[in-house]
Amino acid sequence: MxxxxxxxxxxxxxxxxxxxxxxxxxxxxxxxxxxxxxxxRSAYITDIGAPALDDNKPNPPDxxxxxxxxxxxxxxxxxxxxxxxxxxxxxxxxxQWLDMNKGDKKPAFCLALGDNxxxxxxxxxxxxxxxxxxLEEQYEIPxxxxxxxxxxxNNGWRYYTKYCKPYISYYRFTTGxxxxxxxxxxxxTLGGSQFKNxxxxxxxxxxxxxxxxxxxxxxxxxxxxxxxxxxxxxALISAFAKNNVKIVxxxxxxxxxxxxxxxFKEYNVSAxxxxxxxxxLTVDEEKETVTLETFPK
Numbered sequence: 001m002x003x004x005x006x007x008x009x010x011x012x013x014x015x016x017x018x019x020x021x022x023x024x025x026x027x028x029x030x031x032x033x034x035x036x037x038x039x040x041r042s043a044y045i046t047d048i049g050a051p052a053l054d055d056n057k058p059n060p061p062d063x064x065x066x067x068x069x070x071x072x073x074x075x076x077x078x079x080x081x082x083x084x085x086x087x088x089x090x091x092x093x094x095x096q097w098l099d100m101n102k103g104d105k106k107p108a109f110c111l112a113l114g115d116n117x118x119x120x121x122x123x124x125x126x127x128x129x130x131x132x133x134x135l136e137e138q139y140e141i142p143x144x145x146x147x148x149x150x151x152x153x154n155n156g157w158r159y160y161t162k163y164c165k166p167y168i169s170y171y172r173f174t175t176g177x178x179x180x181x182x183x184x185x186x187x188x189t190l191g192g193s194q195f196k197n198x199x200x201x202x203x204x205x206x207x208x209x210x211x212x213x214x215x216x217x218x219x220x221x222x223x224x225x226x227x228x229x230x231x232x233x234x235a236l237i238s239a240f241a242k243n244n245v246k247i248v249x250x251x252x253x254x255x256x257x258x259x260x261x262x263x264f265k266e267y268n269v270s271a272x273x274x275x276x277x278x279x280x281l282t283v284d285e286e287k288e289t290v291t292l293e294t295f296p297k
Contacts, residue, residue, distance in 0.1 A: 038191035041147075041157065042170035042184035045201055050173045050180075051109035051142040055165065064176035066108040068286045073107040073141060074279035076251030077115045077271035078131070079150065081124035090276035093296060097278075098139050107280065110141050113251035113269065114148025114186060114214030116164060120156020125163040132165070145169075147186035148214040148251065170194055172201070176285040178246075179207040185215040188228040195232060202243040208288045210281075211240065212249040216268045218259055225253040225268070240264050247290045249281070256294070267292055 049058025050065045059065035078089070101107070117124035132143040145164040147157065161167045169184035181202075184194060202209065217236050219226035227233050240248060245264045256270030256277075269292075270277045282291045 038184055038187040038189060039193045041186075042168070042191070043193035044170075044197050045181075046168055046171045048166055048171050048173050050175050051144045051165075053136055053140060053142050059173075061174050062176075063174075064285060066175060066283075068176070069282075069284050070108040071105075072281040072283065073110040073135075074113065074249060074269055074281055074292075075110060075272045076113040076269045076279075077148070077254055077273060078112065078128065079115055079118045079271075079273045080127040080131075081118035081121065082273060089273055093276070094278060097295060098135075098141075102139070106139060107141050110135055110143045111212055111249070112143060112145040112164070113212060113249065114146050115150040115251060116145060116148070117151050117153075117156060117159070120151055120153035120159065122159050125156070125159040129163045144182075146182045146212060146214055147184055149186050149188065152186050170198075174207065175283070177208060177288050178283065178285065179205050179209045181209060181211045183211065183213040185213045185227060188215055189232060190227070190236075195235075199235070199239045202239055202245070205243070207244070209243065209245045210247055210249070210283075210290060211245055214250065215252050216250045216257075216266070217248060218266055219250070219253050219268050220257055220259070222253075237261065246288070247281075247292070249292075270294065 047061060049060055050063070052058045052065075098106075112128075116128040135141045135143050142165070144166055145160075147160050147164075147169040151157070151160050151164075160169070169182065169186065171182045173180050181198070183190060183198065190198065216226045217233055217240075227236070241261060241263045247264060248266045250266065250268050251271070253268040254271035254274040256275065257268045259266040267279075269279050272278055278295055280293045280295065282293070284290070
């Protein structure tokens with residue numbers, strides 16, 4: 001018995017030393033405790049103006065800042081700082097595509113669906129900030145984010161709130177007909193407070209809705225590639241179906257997948273880094289419709 005206990009202790013010590021040695025990888029606390037305190041981060045929704053280039057001059061709520069028809073650029077799982085076994089980021093193709101879609105054809109704004117950073121350290125967030133700056137200054141596309149699980153490693157939340165607009169991860173804005181809901185699922189769960197608050201807001205909001213999150217709600221039922229609690233997943237799917245949600249956009253599952261629930265569609269969009277892909281959401285405010293395309297085709 002003593003021999004077994006000593007062996008277990010030795011293995012734990014070895015694991016701890018390995019994790020401490022990898023200071024730019026996943027922090028020990030995040031490795032042993034997957035869930036951060038989502039209830040502390042995102043208990044109540046924040047209503048904000050629609051995405052804008054100037055932090056000090058957001059587009060006003062309940063307006064039509066982008067007209068009746070526009071597109072939105074969707075990026076998922078950029079993973080700045082990822083290991084060398086990952087493919088290079090598809091910058092050349094991506095920027096060529098953006099150059100072909102300037103002027104009236106440019107996306108109104110960009111949503112980054114989490115895992116902007118690989119291990120949550122500041123230098124990775126600074127790389128994401130540079131990408132955002134280029135999109136905003138060269139292409140005039142505001143970039144808004146939500147937090148992913150990798151973003152939270154090494155206490156990365158402090159950098160998310162410094163470098164990733166709108167510096168929160170549970171928020172809502174409107175664009176005329178549609179309400180857009182950003183969920184904080186970076187811990188693999190919404191947590192009790194956010195879940196209750198979100199469902200209450202859905203029920204009280206008559207608008208058609210677009211929801212975006214990092215973790216897939218269903219994602220094929222694979223426990224690693226979806227929210228961790230099956231009861232939470234089932235309750236969210238029911239809430240989406242009953243409250244005029246049109247589309248749910250999610251990352252985390254790098255190859256991507258699609259599920260049609262009848263009243264709404266779930267897209268686990270493919271990853272920018274691993275799959276070298278990005279996505280374009282077309283919104284029609286008058287017809288209250290949304291469609292999604294993946295690039296390169």
